[in-house]
Amino acid sequence: MPKNTQGIAVIGAGSWGTALALVLADNGHDVRIWGHKQEQIDEINERHTNHKYLPGLKLPAGIKGYTSLREVMNGITDLVLAVPTKAIREVLGKIAPVAENPFTIVHVSKGIEPDTLLRISEMIEEELPSSLLAGVVVLSGPSHAEEVSLRHPTTVTVSSRNMETAERIQDLFINQNFRVYTNPDIVGVEIGGALKNIIALAAGITDGLGYGDNAKAALITRGLAEISRLGTAMGANPLTFSGLAGIGDLIVTCTSVHSRNWRAGNLLGKGQKLDEVLENMGMVVEGVRTTKAAYQLAKKYNVDMPITSALYHVLFNGENVKESVDRLMNRTKTAEMEDLVNILGARLGD
16 A cells, blocks of 8 residues: 555544544555543553453554644544544534644544434535545445454445545545445435434343344334335435445444443443443444434434434433333334335435
8 A cells, every 4th residue: 555645643532533543554654643531642652452452453664643632633634533423513623723734534423413414524515615625535434443453354444525535535545445435425425324323222231131133123213114214305316325335334332332322222221320321331322312303313204213203202202211112112003115215205306
């Protein structure tokens, strides 16, 4: 891989930011990773580890840590944004005054902003002046940081409104362990990545209740239908949801113990309260905020999302977990193929 002499900035030194920094360093790039905790950055620079987020991992010497955004942005033309959705506006607000030249943002977070109902690419475009923003790319797919950091085979997709930009970012990341596809449907890729966290929370709940594989398979299948309905109403290509950013990410997030959202749901299913779960997790659970946003989007677009609605009332209105799941199972009967017909009909009517 050719070396990027200008370097690539990774904003966010959590597990996912660190794993992607490793991929880029493996490809011969100079990687600057930014975090706000001096102790963590000192550990990255001196010990070449990030024990809190990826214990046991030895980082390449090509990854340098920074706490100064001015220093990390010096001469940068490509930036990987790996901070939680709720921190994006704050971080971009600090980057804009210190950036000296236009840069492309590759955002790798998965969420939707409640109330504004904006996707992350839209938030980025709101926060940064067009004179600084050379392009926005989303990277998504079934990709746990723990497995990427071990160089286990992983496949993701990148999407942008400008496919030349997407293909250039594809070249930055792709290697023998980390395969990257492109997809022109940025709306679908972002919606699939965000909403699968809601279904993963619900899947964790069913496991916590002890309901077994049948219930989880049903939940994943019907969850995909919900995601497709809303995504299509928002302008996404329904075929995106049968790909890596849709069913691929949904499966891995609903079935793996690496998934924060599944783990949080599992604790809820076992009887813990939301505040207690979030405190015990110690890391951001994106599905909680996204549930609120998706509930609002469902109302805006008049889309039926029963799983999302049930989870919303559990998380924010204190409804009983088991009673909510039982109500889902006793909904009015319908035909399975109605969803497919309606989704395809909406698409063909464009």
